[in-house]
Amino acid sequence: MESDIDLINKALSGGSHHYGVLIQRYSDYLFGLGMRLTAGNRALAEDISQQSFLKSYTYLASFDRTKSYKHWLTGIAVNCFRDAVKKEQAYTGLETMNEPTYTPELEEGGSEFFRLIKPLDPEHRSLFTLRYVYDHSVDEIAELTQLNAGTVKSKLSRAMEVLRQCHA
Amino acid sequence: MRSIEDIIAQEKDVQYTQRNKELFSYYTLTLINQEQAARRLRKRLKLVLWFMLPALVGLLLSPATGWLMNAFEGFSGVNFVRVLVMAAASYALAGVCVLALKRSRLLS
Numbered sequence: 164m165e166s167d168i169d170l171i172n173k174a175l176s177g178g179s180h181h182y183g184v185l186i187q188r189y190s191d192y193l194f195g196l197g198m199r200l201t202a203g204n205r206a207l208a209e210d211i212s213q214q215s216f217l218k219s220y221t222y223l224a225s226f227d228r229t230k231s232y233k234h235w236l237t238g239i240a241v242n243c244f245r246d247a248v249k250k251e252q253a254y255t256g257l258e259t260m261n262e263p264t265y266t267p268e269l270e271e272g273g274s275e276f277f278r279l280i281k282p283l284d285p286e287h288r289s290l291f292t293l294r295y296v297y298d299h300s301v302d303e304i305a306e307l308t309q310l311n312a313g314t315v316k317s318k319l320s321r322a323m324e325v326l327r328q329c330h331a
Numbered sequence: 332m333r334s335i336e337d338i339i340a341q342e343k344d345v346q347y348t349q350r351n352k353e354l355f356s357y358y359t360l361t362l363i364n365q366e367q368a369a370r371r372l373r374k375r376l377k378l379v380l381w382f383m384l385p386a387l388v389g390l391l392l393s394p395a396t397g398w399l400m401n402a403f404e405g406f407s408g409v410n411f412v413r414v415l416v417m418a419a420a421s422y423a424l425a426g427v428c429v430l431a432l433k434r435s436r437l438l439s
Contacts, residue, residue: 179363179364183356194348217363275341276339295339296342
């Protein structure tokens with residue numbers, strides 16, 4: 164099996180078809196991440212994974228090959244999720260501006276995890292998912308989300324507090 | 332009720348799969364190619380505009396400007412034959428430009 168770096172080099176020099184292998188390799192991973200970030204919104208999860216691949220290809224030349232491609236892709240997906248939420252909120256009318264606007268629809272019989280994280284706002288949900296489901300360290304999350312480590316820590320403890328209150 | 336830790340532990344074992352991976356990959360690659368083609372076209376258009384700029388400035392400064400102004404003044408009394416001739420000339424010019432662009436694309 165060819166390594167990610169080999170495929171990236173080939174995609175950059177020989178055209179986009181080599182990138183197809185990378186898409187197939189990480190499509191399930193990104194889709195799973197999207198499902199968790201959106202708390203079970205399949206359509207949005209598919210959209211986020213597609214946007215992440217598009218953005219990743221656009222900036223492929225600037226990818227630091229000493230780092231992991233999967234990790235880089237995760238950061239792009241989190242940013243795409245953030246953009247999707249912003250876009251969703253931009254379309255909200257003035258009368259609903261103070262209400263929570265982003266309400267992902269749960270798949271029928273949505274998992275217990277989706278019901279658990281539903282009370283969290285999108286930012287807390289993404290930090291919580293990265294920390295506790297994907298086991299990223301606080302520093303890694305800070306790098307992925309372009310926040311500082313202290314902010315990540317406090318947001319994570321706030322998210323856990325909210326969940327404990329809702330789950331009690 | 333199960334604890335938060337148990338729910339998270341169970342979620343870690345869940346595998347999500349795209350509905351149709353081949354189709355997804357094909358569609359994403361198509362979008363990538365489309366975006367690249369659009370970018371190439373924008374780049375070429377910019378280049379063409381830069382090349383045309385001196386010609387346009389030259390045209391504005393040349394005596395032909397006077398003739399063009401006279402031609403435009405002629406539009407005040409609408410002459411359909413003249414309008415048709417101008418339209419045909421414009422379309423012919425546009426056609427030549429499109430052909431030239433296509434040829435340059437084939438050569439590149």
